[in-house]
Amino acid sequence: MKLTDYMAGFIAEKTDHVFVGNGGCVVHILDSLSNKENMNLVPFVNEQGSSIAAEVHHRVTGNPGVAIATSGPGIVNMLQGIACAYYDSIPAIYISGQVVTGHLKEGRKVRQVGFQEMPVTEMVDSFTKYAVCLTSANDVRYVMERLWWEAQNGRPGPVLLDLPDDIQRAEINPDELRSFIPSEEGIDTVLSAEVVEGIKKAIREAKRPLIVAGSGIKLSGTEEEAVQFIEKTGIPVVTTWSTIDMFTSDTELLVGNFGVSANRPGNFAVQTCDLLISLGSRLDTHMTGANASTFAASAYKIIVDIDSSEIEKENGLVTDLAVNMDLRKFFKQVTDELPTVEHIGGWRKRIVEWRRKYPICAPEYYRQESKVNPYVFMDLLSKLTKQDDIIITDAGGTLTWTMQGYEPKSKQKLFSAFNHSPMGYAFPAALGAKIIDPKSEVICITGDGGFNMNLQELGTLEIQKLPLKIFILNNKEYGIIKQTQSTWLDSRYVCSDRESGVSSPDFVKIAKGYGIKCESISRHDELEDKIKAVLSYQEGPIICDVAILENQEILPKLSFGRPLEDMYPHLSKEELEQNMSFK
Numbered sequence: 001m002k003l004t005d006y007m008a009g010f011i012a013e014k015t016d017h018v019f020v021g022n023g024g025c026v027v028h029i030l031d032s033l034s035n036k037e038n039m040n041l042v043p044f045v046n047e048q049g050s051s052i053a054a055e056v057h058h059r060v061t062g063n064p065g066v067a068i069a070t071s072g073p074g075i076v077n078m079l080q081g082i083a084c085a086y087y088d089s090i091p092a093i094y095i096s097g098q099v100v101t102g103h104l105k106e107g108r109k110v111r112q113v114g115f116q117e118m119p120v121t122e123m124v125d126s127f128t129k130y131a132v133c134l135t136s137a138n139d140v141r142y143v144m145e146r147l148w149w150e151a152q153n154g155r156p157g158p159v160l161l162d163l164p165d166d167i168q169r170a171e172i173n174p175d176e177l178r179s180f181i182p183s184e185e186g187i188d189t190v191l192s193a194e195v196v197e198g199i200k201k202a203i204r205e206a207k208r209p210l211i212v213a214g215s216g217i218k219l220s221g222t223e224e225e226a227v228q229f230i231e232k233t234g235i236p237v238v239t240t241w242s243t244i245d246m247f248t249s250d251t252e253l254l255v256g257n258f259g260v261s262a263n264r265p266g267n268f269a270v271q272t273c274d275l276l277i278s279l280g281s282r283l284d285t286h287m288t289g290a291n292a293s294t295f296a297a298s299a300y301k302i303i304v305d306i307d308s309s310e311i312e313k314e315n316g317l318v319t320d321l322a323v324n325m326d327l328r329k330f331f332k333q334v335t336d337e338l339p340t341v342e343h344i345g346g347w348r349k350r351i352v353e354w355r356r357k358y359p360i361c362a363p364e365y366y367r368q369e370s371k372v373n374p375y376v377f378m379d380l381l382s383k384l385t386k387q388d389d390i391i392i393t394d395a396g397g398t399l400t401w402t403m404q405g406y407e408p409k410s411k412q413k414l415f416s417a418f419n420h421s422p423m424g425y426a427f428p429a430a431l432g433a434k435i436i437d438p439k440s441e442v443i444c445i446t447g448d449g450g451f452n453m454n455l456q457e458l459g460t461l462e463i464q465k466l467p468l469k470i471f472i473l474n475n476k477e478y479g480i481i482k483q484t485q486s487t488w489l490d491s492r493y494v495c496s497d498r499e500s501g502v503s504s505p506d507f508v509k510i511a512k513g514y515g516i517k518c519e520s521i522s523r524h525d526e527l528e529d530k531i532k533a534v535l536s537y538q539e540g541p542i543i544c545d546v547a548i549l550e551n552q553e554i555l556p557k558l559s560f561g562r563p564l565e566d567m568y569p570h571l572s573k574e575e576l577e578q579n580m581s582f583k
């Protein structure tokens with residue numbers, strides 16, 4: 001049997017979509033896959049799009065996706081999606097074609113032996129969980145089984161198979177192939193009675209307890225268990241960006257999102273709580289502020305994480321009780337045993353007050369007369385979307401406005417590549433999501449800068465003809481960069497807008513060139529009707545160019561180095577003190 005036929009059979013059992021970048025070194029594997037019934041081979045114009053669509057597969061279906069690119073330039077274009085997968089711990093399988101084994105550089109001192117040859121596994125080593133070049137045809141079963149296992153077990157992440165051309169063409173006997181036998185996991189599988197007692201005692205004694213819902217909840221598929229944990233203990237919860245869509249805004253115990261670009265109530269809550277239980281969050285500086293030692297400084301901190309290196313990373317955060325454990329096992333062992341918090345009425349009242357006093361979309365924003373305020377846009381969009389919709393956002397100000405202002409409905413998915421955050425992610429990601437899950441409405445929110453970066457995928461959109469909805473929040477500039485330049489560099493705008501050399505084309509004209517329908521919004525009085533029209537359009541894709549004021553700021557936002565409670569625009573000393581004190 002031809003090796004690629006064996007591989008195609010293996011892949012077809014795992015997924016019915018493979019995202020492609022074509023080239024001389026992948027023609028055999030693509031040919032074999034094309035013979036599989038129900039297999040959809042989806043080429044993107046640029047391999048970056050395919051690599052992003054492959055990681056989106058897991059975000060949408062819970063199963064890892066697959067992308068294939070040719071050697072050299074093809075796989076280099078895929079690095080963006082691989083990095084997105086790695087930094088958000090998303091399982092995804094990447095396959096790169098490679099020159100024939102005899103043309104691999106290996107130990108030789110030259111730069112390259114084969115045409116378009118690159119040391120692919122070395123190149124991706126630092127941001128994949130497992131990367132291997134298949135040099136012996138009889139290892140194919142072992143390697144394929146291991147790729148899927150490594151991607152999904154322990155802390156998940158992307159894996160890569162580098163596949164030389166001659167190996168693709170090799171003959172194998174499927175009955176003689178060795179298989180992969182995984183080793184046992186090495187982390188805590190049972191909590192000691194002492195640790196369980198420690199958690200119970202901390203909950204019993206807390207006056208202002210708080211739970212951080214981290215992305216590990218989703219990665220371990222324990223959303224229901226996490227909600228049970230919250231309800232059983234009665235402890236209020238703050239979200240990270242990746243768990244905003246786990247709770248609707250009317251959830252009784254929800255405080256909101258916290259971090260550098262979040263909302264004030266969440267930040268006041270983490271900075272004043274006396275017990276913080278972090279469930280599957282790595283609490284990076286985007287959440288803690290640049291100086292992690294100022295984060296939840298007076299709280300007893302219990303951190304549950306599957307990855308011991310996150311717990312031990314010494315970034316200044318002091319952990320009082322570390323639990324290195326898979327959340328699935330953690331919830332199973334502790335939830336039933338935990339007490340319900342009592343006497344925290346004052347704490348809950350304060351949270352309700354913060355939420356009422358500091359809405360993200362201030363009523364006066366609605367009165368803006370020219371162009372569209374992004375917080376108003378998010379407020380209305382949240383109201384007009386439906387249950388089960390998938391909303392994908394991009395980078396920069398656009399990302400922050402979405403995460404601050406969009407209020408998910410139940411069963412909606414709201415995501416971006418939160419930790420790597422490349423401009424240009426949202427459009428190919430949304431396209432991938434719609435291809436993978438055509439029954440769901442998929443809504444892409446992108447900035448003009450981000451859309452520019454992967455504009456070429458209008459070609460893929462036009463071929464696929466899917467009713468994808470794309471909103472471009474168009475301020476004709478790199479808004480978030482200009483805000484940073486205003487804050488730190490006396491508003492010297494270098495390479496961040498049209499005057500300083502950054503192009504912002506007429507997207508409506510470009511989309512027309514591809515035969516894609518367009519809409520544009522430039523004032524609040526037309527906002528609701530036009531959003532409705534875009535969301536209900538089903539004949540094909542639609543792009544909506546939304547005019548945002550230049551210099552529109554992210555509000556509120558933490559300036560580098562400040563503690564989380566002290567967000568810009570700065571509150572008066574009295575107001576800040578009043579929010580921080582509990583007498």
Ligand SMILES: Cc1ncc(C[n+]2csc(CCOP(=O)(O)OP(=O)(O)O)c2C)c(N)n1
Pocket residue numbers: 394395396397398399421422423446447448449450451453473475477478479480481
């Ligand atoms: C590929 C890539 N290059 C550069 C950056 C750094 N960066 C982050 S946001 C941003 C500007 C984003 O502009 P736009 O998409 O128009 O969003 P806005 O802030 O204006 O809403 C830049 C340059 C990045 N995240 N990704």
Ligand SMILES: [Mg+2]
Pocket residue numbers: 447448449473474475476477478479
């Ligand atoms: Mg912009």
